[in-house]
Amino acid sequence: MLGSAGLYIATGICALLFLVPFYLIVRNALSTDAEITGENWKWFPTDIQWGNVTELFDDPTVPFARSLWNSAIVGVLHTVGTLLVCSLAGYGLARIPYKHANKIFYAVLVTLMVPAAVTFVPSFVLVSSLGWVSSMQGLIVPGLFSGFTCFLFRQYFLGFPKELEEAARVDGLGYWGAYWRIVVPNSLNFFAAIATITFISGWNAFLWPLVIGQDQEAWTVQVALSSYMTNQTVNFHLIFMATAISILPLVLVFLFLQRWLVQGVAQTGIKG
């Protein structure tokens, strides 16, 4: 249909369009307000403002450094906790014979029908009655028990070669030993893929942190960013510097873990 050159031109134009927003963030982050809001649109800042970085962290109205720190803690603990809890459960459901295993699996599947976002009202009610509003537990713990992640692990372990584990069990390892000594070390690719996806969704989560983070002290970086939209005074260069910094860790994660990530997404997608 298209010649090879035509194909590259079309793909290149699409790629440019996809990159424009990233470019705008960087451009605005390193400009002065006057230049961002000036009458004449400029594609390049005339004078790069590195000082915007320090100004952002010194700004007293939004505790940006604190929120970055919160997001990092929440992101890491959320990821480690989810992997631990959900992979164990997925393995148990896939591999350990138990007469009610099927019923339990259906009980997990049913939770997939109820989207997590819809349950934010009841979850908030529960978490506030536990006294966890504006706390780290409140941000992290309720998100660890993902039916979807458990389901993905179960599907993955169903396809894991049984012979490896059987050899280990003959050698005298129980389920627990076989899991940690044989199954996990041989599944690092899958764990890495799920870890990446979990970390990204944790870092980018907004609704739950917004609901729970009622004190500024408990804001995550997304809530802090959002607060710029409702603030009366608008400092464009600070907003975009904050946006750039909030995206940077994930872009780095992307560039390093691209291959795993693509594999992981493709795997999860096929299983739908």
Next chain:
Amino acid sequence: MSTTTTRDATRPAPAKVSKTKPRRGMGGSTFNFWLFTGPFLIGLVIFVYIPIGWSAWLSFFEARYTVTPDKFIGFDNYKLMLTNGDFTKSLVTFTVFAAIIVPVTWALSLGLALMVHRLRFMKAFFRSVFFLPTACSFVAASLIWKMSIFSGVRFGMMNTVLGWFGVENIAWLANPNPPWYWLVIVTVRLWLQAGFYMILFLAALQNIPPELYEAAAIDGAKPGWQTFRYITLPQLRATSTAVILLLLVAAYQAFDEFFNLLSKTTWGRPPLVELYYTALGDDQDYGAGSAGAVILTLLICMVTMLQGRFLGFGRGDGSK
């Protein structure tokens, strides 16, 4: 890491074993089953089942500013949500949104996948470029869209570019007539999620056996539209179905971009934004909020099951 977690997690083990049965060597599969799945299942009950049950219970009470109400009011909260208009209007907003975003994302991600799939050089590079927005959050993207690209004033990128062609400034988000805000809402989500679904299509495209195309060529099918229509598209059926289902569920959960782009406006509120203001706004009406959550959940389950029936989703579960 593995040694410390092993020690921690086995600590409660002896007590539990002695209570049930004497340990049977490596066997004890019932005990092991609970050892592996127990923590997850306890969490699932506490943080998923109990909130849902509590919510269903709260929805029958007058629960303003309180989560332990005592005034039973039957279906009044449901009546309130379904008759005051805002919630039902939000369902209409959502329907319009889904009707646009689902097919457009499907088409764009499939188109990108077809392009990237055919590339011979720099495949990984272009794939990364299209996938990269997935790293961006809705909040961050909304900021760029609202304050830089679709800003209503002169310095917005869109208005500047349109200005070159003599088009007047457009107030993209500031009024619902004409509803330009849809363009902003749809493009931001499109940019964020198209690359993700492109990856799913790319994986599916790689799984189409090349013999099919060879056979089609022998049968005289012209490359291009004909092979796409009769080979590629049917082979992508399973993935397409999954993608549409995922898109639909994701659309139902739309919150971030609507909240950030249109927070102060009264138009363009999807269900979750409406629920947010009902339950956590000035009224803190947990009863009505819970009723809305129950209605929405039932609706999503219904749509999911209907779609499953029409498109055959889930039937292929045994194949993998």
